[in-house]
Amino acid sequence: MAARTFTINDQLVSGREGETILEAARENGIYIPTLCHLDGVTSVGACRMCLVEIEGSRTLRPACVTQVVEGMVVHTDTERLRNYRRIIIELLFAERNHICAVCVANGHCELQNLAIAIGMDHVRFDYAFPVCEVDISHGRFGIDHNRCVLCTRCVRVCDEVEGVHTWDIAGRGADARVITDMRQPWGESTSCTSCGKCLLACPTGAIFRRGATVSEMERDPTKIAFIVAARDQRW
């Protein structure tokens, strides 16, 4: 594959044709924050955490779905980007009920980590305090919509890796919710194989193991990429 040479934060880097800015940045040791991106499944550019500036481009571009171009000049850590990222994180906290002190993911949460990294010491927006359900009808897992950031990692991993597509999104805007099958309780879903891949993929305290209490939900989402890579080698 042809090589592409370009710069990220004034550093000369090379990537492969067809590669995304995020992949190239990581290969060159440059950190770009992400939330909806998950190694092993298709990127959808949903959360906008990974926005970067490209000189000559009027709009900001999500690094996880933008391919590298020869000679492009990329900035990943400008004042403007840091400002937008903090706004995005604050809006995610304001949109649902994130009560870290009593959350299963406290201390092991990607949203929390991003908030720390961006320096969020408070949320400037009014909290929406929406009514959100907790579904513990499944024997092994539960879903707490108070903590869901609608990243669709569960949807994609279930569809693309487990090949089942139990999860999807229903509703629009503030009413959007991840659902199982035809919006029935998870425990009544006939398609769910109880494989637990959505549990591995979820970046927050939304999908949890039944019985897990505060701070107990630790997981390793890189296992998804591991499973995918292992399969690719086999078949």
Add this chain to the structure above:
Amino acid sequence: MSFLDLDEWLFELARHVELVYSPLADIKAYPEHVDVALVEGAVANADNLHLIRQVRERTRTLIAFGDCAVTGNVTALRNPLGAPGPILQTLYVERADMSGQIPDAPGIVPALLGRVLPVHAVVPVDLYLPGCPPPAPRIRAALEQILAGGEVLLAGREMIKFG
């Protein structure tokens, strides 16, 4: 309680400050010309609202101290349930073990506000100290910087993690 985890550093602190108001000290009114106030808890009722306005007027540096003050935290769990009236009705009457009634003692039991609010939603806040509770080293780092004068900078997991 987390404040008491500052252990012997409290003696050091005591050499630099004069404690003029605290829920644990027997001082009735919030005094004038206060340098620093650590405000614990969210704004949930009429008394809280009155006091926080007074604190803001009479204090130079107001610190939102802990997750409840900064976010509402568990004390704001009632917010999605709507207005306080029906919640009180459910808790004190419908689900009461014995013949229940809603506490009603004007001037003694303060009326609940429609929503529990973080402090900065009511008055301007100068510094945020998240944590449930904020760990002692975090409190100390903030207070040391304040005592030293100049800008206070709190960053990183040890300083600003919620929960």
